[in-house]
Amino acid sequence: xxxxxxxxxxxxxxxxxxxxxxxxxxxxxxxxxxxxxxxxxxxxxxxxxxxxxxxxxxxxxxxxxxxxxxxxxxxxxxxxxxxxxxxxxxxxxxxxxxxxxxxxxxxxxxxxxxxxxxxxxxxxxxxxxxxxxxxxxxxxxxxxxxxxxxxxxxxxxxxxxxxxxxxxxxxxxxxxxxxxxxxxxxxxxxxxxxxxxxxxxxxxxxxxxxxxxxxxxxxxxxxxxxxxxxxxxxxxxxxxxxxxxxxxxxxxxxxxxxxxxxxxxxxxxxxxxxxxxxxxxxxxxxxxxxxxxxxxxxxx
Numbered sequence: 001x002x003x004x005x006x007x008x009x010x011x012x013x014x015x016x017x018x019x020x021x022x023x024x025x026x027x028x029x030x031x032x033x034x035x036x037x038x039x040x041x042x043x044x045x046x047x048x049x050x051x052x053x054x055x056x057x058x059x060x061x062x063x064x065x066x067x068x069x070x071x072x073x074x075x076x077x078x079x080x081x082x083x084x085x086x087x088x089x090x091x092x093x094x095x096x097x098x099x100x101x102x103x104x105x106x107x108x109x110x111x112x113x114x115x116x117x118x119x120x121x122x123x124x125x126x127x128x129x130x131x132x133x134x135x136x137x138x139x140x141x142x143x144x145x146x147x148x149x150x151x152x153x154x155x156x157x158x159x160x161x162x163x164x165x166x167x168x169x170x171x172x173x174x175x176x177x178x179x180x181x182x183x184x185x186x187x188x189x190x191x192x193x194x195x196x197x198x199x200x201x202x203x204x205x206x207x208x209x210x211x212x213x214x215x216x217x218x219x220x221x222x223x224x225x226x227x228x229x230x231x232x233x234x235x236x237x238x239x240x241x242x243x244x245x246x247x248x249x250x251x252x253x254x255x256x257x258x259x260x261x262x263x264x265x266x267x268x269x270x271x272x273x274x275x276x277x278x279x280x281x282x283x284x285x286x287x288x289x290x291x292x293x294x295x296x297x298x299x300x
Contacts, residue, residue: 024181032184033183033184033185034184034185034186034187035184035185035186035187036186036187037186037189037283037285038281038283039189039190039283039286040279040280040281040283040286040289041280042280042286042288042289044280045278045280045289046086046278048277048288048289048290048291048292049276049277049291049292050291050292050293050294051077051097051291051292051293051294052075052293052294052296053097053098053099053104053293053294053295053296054074054075054098054099054296054298054299054300055098055099055100055296055297055298055299055300056070056098056099056100056105056299056300057070057299057300058070060098060105060230060232062105062208062209062210062230062231062232063210063212063230064152064210064211064212064227064228064229064230065212065228065230066107066109066212066228066230070098070300071096071098071107073300074096074097074098074107074300075096075300076094076095076096076109077094077095077096077259077276078094079092079093079094080092080093080094080095080259080260080261080274080275080276081274081275081278082272082273082274082275083260083272083273083274083275083278083279083281083282083284084278084279084280084281084282085278085280086278089263089274091110091111091112091113091226091263092109092111093108093109093110093111093133093261093274094108094109095107095108095109095135095259095276097257097293098300099248099249099295100248101235101248102234102235102248103232103233103234103235104137104232104233104235104238105230105231105232105233106135106229106230106231106233106259107228107229107230107231108133108228108229108259108261109226109228110131110133110226110227110228110229110261111225111226112131112150112215112224112225112226112227113223113224113225113226114220114223114224115131115150115213115215115216115217115218115224115226115227116130116131116150116217116218116220117130117131117149117150117151117153117217117218118130118151118218119149119151119153120151120153121153123154123155123156123182123200123201123203124153124155125147125155126147126148126149126153126154126155127147127262127271129264130149130150130151130264131149131150131261131262131263131264132147132148132149132261132262133147133148133229133259133260133261134146134147134148134259134260134261134262134284135231135233135257135258135259135260136257136258136259136260136284136287136290137233137238137241137255137256137257138241138255138256138257138287138290139238139241139242139243139245139255140242140243140244140245141160141161141164141165141243142158142159142160142161142240142241142242142243143159143241143287144156144157144158144159144204144233144238144241145157145159146204146207146209146231147262148209148211148229148231149211150211150213150217150227151211151217152209152210152211154209155200156202156203156204156207157198157199157200157202158198158199158202158204158240158241159186159196159197159198159199159285160173160177160196160197160198160199161194161195161196162174162177162194162195162196162197163188163192163193163194163195165177166194177197177199180197180199180201181201182199182200182201183197183198183199183200184197184198184200185197185198186198186285204233204234204237204238204240204241205234205236205237205240206234206236206237207231207232207233207234207237208231208232209229209230209231209232210229210230211227211228211229212227212228212229213227214226214227214228215227235247235248242255249295250295251295251296251297252294252295252296253294253295254292254293254294254295255293255295256287256288256290256291256292256293257290257291257293258275258276258277258284258289258290258291259275259276260273260274260275260276260284261273261274261275262274276291277289277290277291
């Protein structure tokens with residue numbers, strides 16, 4: 001503890017005040033700590049898409065190449081559309097999914113004639129500067145978000161719906177949420193009393209992902225074909241998202257998921273969302289609109 005010439009005391013450490021415990025400091029740069037997102041009029045939108053996820057009968061090497069025969073046999077999504085109404089986009093993006101007893105596998109094919117990426121920091125929200133692909137998985141009371149750029153750098157977020165924790169008096173879990181150093185709060189939507197809490201430093205245990213570039217990174221003089229992505233989400237890691245639902249899933253179990261691409265129009269200096277699910281506006285965080293993915297016992 002030090003004293004200034006005027007006699008006011010400055011404390012170098014909170015422990016100088018007595019038995020005080022201090023949590024970790026947020027990672028710089030600190031941004032907004034709460035956001036209000038617009039909810040679309042869901043009644044005016046087309047029915048939610050349904051999808052069957054089949055098993056892979058053989059191991060998948062997560063290297064981004066998508067050269068296993070199972071990816072050639074898998075059903076691929078139709079091209080992503082504009083997030084608000086599903087209208088066509090100028091470049092093609094598709095996704096596919098498979099599963100086995102250890103993981104859920106997600107793949108992307110991204111058409112991109114000028115592959116660029118620059119963000120390399122821990123849990124950088126790569127979509128702010130780079131083209132990225134994103135995947136969302138909703139459990140019971142939680143959902144998971146991951147985004148990847150062409151450098152294979154990812155951010156990951158675990159979202160928690162707060163109102164349910166309060167209703168069920170799960171105070172220890174609420175206390176743990178309040179202690180998180182890097183957070184974002186989405187305020188309550190219409191009809192809700194509380195919103196959702198994002199852990200911006202979350203990393204899913206056992207998650208693997210890889211990117212393969214068909215072209216030349218950050219070289220606009222070379223016309224690229226695009227890039228491909230593989231993600232393996234282990235059931236043991238997704239258990240932190242499922243909210244008590246049994247994993248691996250049984251055939252017939254359904255979870256809501258969606259896939260997304262943040263496209264940067266560099267000439268117009270604008271970013272737009274292209275997605276597998278029609279959201280009704282530019283807000284991807286409407287899980288009610290995500291694809292209903294049912295796990296099947298059949299194999300590809």
